Amino acid sequence: MDTKEFWQLIEATKQAAAGNQARQEQLLIARLAEQEPDSIIDFECLMRQYVIEADDFRIMAAQKIIDGYVSDDPYLYFRCWLVAQGEAVFRAALQQADSLAQVVEEPYQDFEQLLYVATIAFSERTGKTAEDDTFPRALAAARGLDYGSGSVTKGEDWTDNQLPKLLPRLWKKFGG
Numbered sequence: 115m116d117t118k119e120f121w122q123l124i125e126a127t128k129q130a131a132a133g134n135q136a137r138q139e140q141l142l143i144a145r146l147a148e149q150e151p152d153s154i155i156d157f158e159c160l161m162r163q164y165v166i167e168a169d170d171f172r173i174m175a176a177q178k179i180i181d182g183y184v185s186d187d188p189y190l191y192f193r194c195w196l197v198a199q200g201e202a203v204f205r206a207a208l209q210q211a212d213s214l215a216q217v218v219e220e221p222y223q224d225f226e227q228l229l230y231v232a233t234i235a236f237s238e239r240t241g242k243t244a245e246d247d248t249f250p251r252a253l254a255a256a257r258g259l260d261y262g263s264g265s266v267t268k269g270e271d272w273t274d275n276q277l278p279k280l281l282p283r284l285w286k287k288f289g290g
Contacts, residue, residue: 139225142228179284181222216283
């Protein structure tokens with residue numbers, strides 16, 4: 115699976131799910147389970163690559179305004195949600211995080227389940243029930259794709275009093 119196929123899969127499942135995140139999760143698992151194991155591993159690696167790419171202080175500021183707070187797990191799940199919105203929304207947010215004001219309608223956007231779809235699909239495809247070193251998560255981590263505490267947030271940090279000017283559209287919608 116290459117980046118084009120990754121984004122096509124994300125977009126197709128998002129459209130088919132019509133805003134139902136649980137349905138998008140189910141569709142991703144079903145479509146991935148039809149792929150060869152190497153493609154499922156590629157999906158995991160690409161998903162992690164994009165979650166890491168989204169580790170940016172501007173994205174963190176957006177989540178802070180939208181949710182009112184930021185902590186490790188919700189920030190990770192917010193970035194998963196961002197990936198699951200498709201390439202156009204993802205790229206626009208990385209260019210200008212304030213673009214999320216046009217996308218987010220309510221606080222607490224997260225898609226923690228995106229972290230598990232490749233593992234479930236791989237298990238279904240291979241028949242392996244016990245996760246081992248051949249599973250997508252282990253192989254992606256071995257390739258250095260760690261979205262946890264090992265990643266470094268890009269960009270410039272901010273203080274709470276900078277948020278209204280940093281992301282004015284999001285601040286108007288959620289912060290003020």
